[in-house]
Amino acid sequence: MSTESSVEKPAQRVAIKGASLRLGEGEEALEGCRCPDCGDTFYPPRTVCLSCYHEGLDRVALSRCGALHTFTIARMALPGAFVKAPYVIAQVQLPEGVIIPTVLDDVDPESVQIGMELEIVIEKAMSDAEGNDVMAFKFRPLKGGAA
Ligand SMILES: [Zn+2]
Numbered sequence: 001m002s003t004e005s006s007v008e009k010p011a012q013r014v015a016i017k018g019a020s021l022r023l024g025e026g027e028e029a030l031e032g033c034r035c036p037d038c039g040d041t042f043y044p045p046r047t048v049c050l051s052c053y054h055e056g057l058d059r060v061a062l063s064r065c066g067a068l069h070t071f072t073i074a075r076m077a078l079p080g081a082f083v084k085a086p087y088v089i090a091q092v093q094l095p096e097g098v099i100i101p102t103v104l105d106d107v108d109p110e111s112v113q114i115g116m117e118l119e120i121v122i123e124k125a126m127s128d129a130e131g132n133d134v135m136a137f138k139f140r141p142l143k144g145g146a147a
Pocket of ligand 1: 035036038040053
């Protein structure tokens with residue numbers, strides 16, 4: 001007699017390992033935390049404020065747009081990477097002051113400039129063993145040129 005249940009669990013979206021993503025209802029975003037005492041914001045989320053040592057930080061959705069802080073061009077991709085070389089390894093500074101390590105998409109690596117405006121892209125990278133959609137993020141040039 002089989003004890004296996006055939007109850008179908010709907011596929012869920014989960015963040016890729018190492019990323020902190022807000023994937024629920026509403027607009028998807030990176031999830032960081034803000035100190036209720038001094039107001040500083042951190043990514044990835046942490047339990048103690050690095051600025052004032054307050055414990056118990058608030059989880060917050062971070063801005064979806066930021067500016068390129070620094071970058072380098074990778075001319076070879078690691079085996080299994082979901083980006084193709086050449087690609088841009090970047091640090092993006094969000095208005096909250098946090099710096100996000102990421103890669104850039106939809107951009108000619110040779111045209112990338114420090115300070116350029118970027119927006120986050122959150123998309124499925126793979127499926128896991130349970131059939132969940134594993135979501136990853138990257139940044140691309142801000143479309144529409146909100147000047
Ligand atoms: Zn603080």
